[in-house]
Structure formats: C-alpha cells, structure tokens
Amino acid sequence: EPEVTQTPSHQVTQMGQEVILRCVPISNHLYFYWYRQILGQKVEFLVSFYNNEISEKSEIFDDQFSVERPDGSNFTLKIRSTKLEDSAMYFCASSAGQFQPQHFGDGTRLSIL
C-alpha cells in the first residue's frame, strides 16, 4: 500500500537555526498538509497546500514557517529561525481530494536545543 514518507525521523537543531523537514506524499495525491504535535498535547493543524499554493493556515503558521513543493514528489516545511517551543513531532499528510481521507507519515521529531 502506498504511504507517505518523512525524513529525517529525528532532527536536532540549535535554536535560531533554519530547519527543513521533508515529505514524499502518495504519488497521485493533490492535497498536502503539515501538522504538529507537542509532546503530550493534541495534534495541531499547521497548513494545507493545493495547486502550488497555501489554501489554509493556522495561527501557528507564522512568518517563520514556509512550505514548498520543489518538484513533483517532495513537499517541504521550512522553519526559518527555530525556537525552543518549535520542538514537536511534525506530521505530513496527503489526500487525493479535498475531503478524501488524509494519509499521514510517521513524522519527524524535531528537537531544538
């Protein structure tokens, strides 16, 4: 069964550094998402992306965050200047249609020191 893959599985970064989290969505999917989960807390929506542009974003997704689909297969989340509170699991998801089921990757654990 096709799956969403995320790399790296664990990223350790110094505060203030830039980080890029990578995702390969399911190949025929058209909608892409990023979520995060701070340890012990709920899964939180960050952003949705369709047709090469952001369709919706949350309050968390401020100017420090950006997303890109640089080629036909990858979907990336960039955090420009990381803060301690950015430490979390980041999940990528993709779906075939706007209200079709979203399939999630296993996440990247981001640790900011």
Add this chain to the structure above:
Amino acid sequence: DAKTTQPTSMDCAEGRAANLPCNHSTISGNEYVYWYRQIHSQGPQYIIHGLKNNETNEMASLIITEDRKSSTLILPHATLRDTAVYYCIVSGGTSYGKLTFGQGTILTVHP
C-alpha cells in the same frame, strides 16, 4: 468545523466489539465525520469516514444517527493492537480539508 465530544477513555476485552461514541451536535449538512487513531507517537491512521449513511470497511463500521448529531465507531473484534487514541473529527464545508483533532478516546483492549 463542528466540535466533537468523546469519552476520555474506554476499555474493551480482546475479541469483543469496541463501540466508541462521538457527539457532534453542531455538524452542518456538508460536513463529514472522520475517524482516525494514533498508536503511541506514530502518525494518525485513517479508519473510516461518512456523510450521512452508515459505512463499513475492512477495519471498522461507522454508524451515523439519522439527525447526524452523533456517531459510533465499531471495531467488530478488538485485538490488543487496537489499543490507541481514537479521534472523531468533523470536517468539510468551507474548510480546505483541515482536520481539527481533539483529545480523543483512549481505548485499551485487555487480554
């Protein structure tokens, strides 16, 4: 998106059916009910979704009341591997597919 209410936790014996309820009294006509689960810190796993009709797939059944204000996820023969946090999520309408996760129900399946 409509808010959902789920019990904090439930127990189930292995081999028995697990019935997980969800209230979504403010659901609007073009919103779907989705169920996902999360095992440990893994990515959420899609289980099933529906709009008005009851649905069944290889994992579970979804029963939606006629007024659509509540639903029940049924795992027909629970196994130890079904121990997880189960999320009932309402999404659709004017959103672009955003899923709003609550605290979910912690289902513990006992031997």
